[in-house]
Amino acid sequence: MLRDREALSRRLSRIYRREEQKADPGKLSELLDAAERQARASVEERRYRRDHRPRVSFPEILPITSKREQIVRLIKENQVVIVSGETGCGKSTQIPKMCLQAGRGLAGKIGCTQPRRIAAITIAHRIAEELGEEVGRSVGYKIRFREKASKQAFIKIMTDGMLLAETQGDTGLYEYDTLIIDEAHERSLNIDFILGILRTLLPRRPELKVIITSATLDTEKFSAAFGHAPVVNVQGRTYPVEVEYLPIDPDLEDEGELTYVDMAVKAIDGLREKRRYGDILVFMPTEEDILETCERLEGRGYPGTTILPLFARLPASEQGRVYSVSGSKIVVATNVAETSLTIPGIRYVIDTGLARISQYLPRTRTTSLPISPISQSSADQRKGRCGRVNHGVCIRLYSEEDYESRSPFTLPEIQRSNLAEVILRMLFLNLGHPSTFPFLDPPAERSVKDGLDLLTELGAVTQEGEQPALTGKGKLMARMPLDPRIARMMIEATHEGCLGEVAVIAAALSIQDPRERPVEKAPQADQAHSPFKDPDSDFLTLLNIWNRYHREW
Template sequence: KPVEKSLTDIANALQRSAQKMQARLSALPKPEYPSELPVSAKKDDIAAAIQQHQVVIVCGETGSGKTTQLPKICLELGRGVSGLIGHTQPRRIAARSVASRIAQELNSPLGQTVGYKVRFNDKLSESSYIKLMTDGILLAETQGDKFLNAYDTIIIDEAHERSLNIDFLLGYLKQLLPKRPDLKVIVTSATIDAERFSNHFVGAPIIEVSGRTYPVEVRYRPLGKSGFRAKEIAEAENAQFDLDDDTIFGIARKAKTEARWLEEDDEEEAIEEAILDAADDLLRQGDGDILVFLPGEREIRDTADHLRKYQGRSAKLKHIEVLPLFARLSIEDQQKIFKSHSARRIVLATNVAETSLTVPGIKYVIDAGLARMNRYSPRAKVEQLQIEKISQAAAKQRAGRCGRVSNGICVRLYSEEDFNSRPAFTEPEILRSSLASVILRMAALRLGDVTEFPFIEAPSSRLIADGYLLLQELGAVNEQRQIT
């Protein structure tokens, strides 16, 4: 009798599962695709590749629509029924905004058909098909769901960022796929090094999608050359009282920028002045908002204060709305960025706006050419968050943000020679991190031996040995390389 009861319970559970699957299949949304997005033209090719292969690489330029449309293509294929469509983003702000956008396109309240899960915030329901989350959340879920049975499809978005979390996930999925033949994986990237991802997954097909971009004029305006020239002084002297207040104010400020850079050599203040100078010029070019890229939250706050200080003294700046955009911004302040507005805006952003988020209405970009990067110092034996020059690829991504709605202008606050001397791509985080911290994180996540893990770019054996040596000195591992 106990055996019969067990068999009956199993049969009932299977029946309930089948009924639930049928109900989810019947309620599957019928997505539509915006014709203006380039990815819509490739919809059939992408769908065929997903059906025929376990892993597909989709590389698309800025504005292609891959982030919002790929989950909808998966829905149309019947994915999301036996498990969720997991869709990872590098940052919380992107996970929330992308979830909101896809829900809007599917005419569903956020949290029903489409939900999200980020640190300290979970908006999902049993009826959800698509789950947006940070890559860190999915990585943490591998601890309680080793085979990721909660998902039938995984989309790793913005893989070109090559953070540690992304590299860990790509390695973990490579090991998992033979054990989960039903699982589909889609890796998306900007048009950067797509072959590397394809090779990692043993020849996964690459589908390229063009970007929806207009021509962007790049202007180089290095610090110390803000545009203040003798010609402008002569014009001011000749015109004398015919100049309006804005022109007089602009010439005076350009002189101040030159003096500050030449006399004080204060780079931070010079950058703030150069941004003010460039913004003033761009506001004269015509309609459209300005996106300014800065290295971090502190620089954003300082520049915002600097802009607001001058707003009352310039008719051009007086009615401009200045908005910050960084990862730790409150949800309420984040939503201001995406709301419709009548006044012109200057949005001060970190690299969160480089690829993860699309700020609407941007026609001009001012790029300081800097970002905060985590880097390990072998001499000091510590990791430091320091300001560094961005790569050429990152600079191109930034410039592409202003070619979305019309022809754009990107002002780079550095020289063309400086740009040409920069590395082509951003160095993956694992190659600039302490291997000691990588080893500890892998141990905490139970990812196995660092020497055997299938990294896209494995760290050298010397760096691994140095990492273990440091951990031994700290008493974190024993001589057998086991965590103490």
């Protein structure tokens, strides 16, 4: 096994050094016996994995199945393969099985990263079902605070953040003989960081195979970054999709008399009046918009129709209802439904053309999440969610001219983010200076400088020499999966004797605000929040909520 190969190499090096130092022969013999036992156990484990590799089959209905032989051959012949395929073509569930068919998963696991937790769980369950097993045997998953993957697993689906966390204890990623970076087109900070790490790792790991998948055709950059790796294009299984434009009157919108929620509800009413039946997917930018839309649709009382919200913070059991509900449904979702999930039965899409897109503000060194227009690529992804079961209709709540004026692709997150956390991890992993790291799109020099300056102010980094270096505090902060500022709070709290209280505040600052304040119910929300409010500190308000919850519930 690959993980044992590295461990055995270190163990044998120590034995060799002891032999040079004229160590006790009896002790050396014991150490050699232990190394031999480890090697034999590793060989036996690999033999067991070879003999118990799951039998795989591929649903003929999925478009990617027609490319199976080509993909398997390319995996065998190349270290890196790029697969481009429309959402719903089957790449997330079938490529891990194709890796098994290509002989992968024997010397290490087949790891597959996903941008979102719900996708990691859903895909793991689907692959396990296709193998005729329960999750946790041949197929497992790992997300923050939850892992259901055995040591004997062949396939492990995880969030990209989990793979990054594993690099701290396994810098060479020897647990895996194959890594699939799924949904790479999203170009999140984690995805770009992982791709950069892999570019530095592959020359040292010639036996490691990497498959990068994208739901867009913008694959040239991925291919060029990995030595012009071969690209496989998979066509989706789609029916024609008609696009209708239903822009909001800008004057009424400016006066607050008409909102995109109003227009979305109006569009659904229009579909029902025209007797256009079929499941509907509505894209909204925020949770508040989703809950308001769901409430208003519930009030419409559409017969035999289930209204379902879908956003990342929703409990997994609630998210799973989009797959289990029978009969007609209307799903109101954030961009979590744009590419990560394929919701069955969708015939109509209503697209507000908006999403919360993070934006770093260098002047204040803060990150905001404003509601912003999505790119053409994202709009096309949303359109592609319908037309998979029959002719589809995508209603865009903006004009065609607006669509044509939008940027072709969303700006990579690394070019609009605070880089302090990335720089901290890079220094901890000895990956060199951020300006020389092989990112697909290098960040702006100003962003790198801001990140280093912030880490210096926090006492995590010194910049006295040519290369920035981690301090003792910095090494401790790098081991915490937190924003560096919050990690620094935790360290200081240990000295001030208030770690318990600050841990609660740090947790609250690491997630979305637990307080909900729907616009139409703002007075009631303020009244409900008032008993917890501390006049001197929002932080203490959060602590009051925690204490009250644990005291009374």
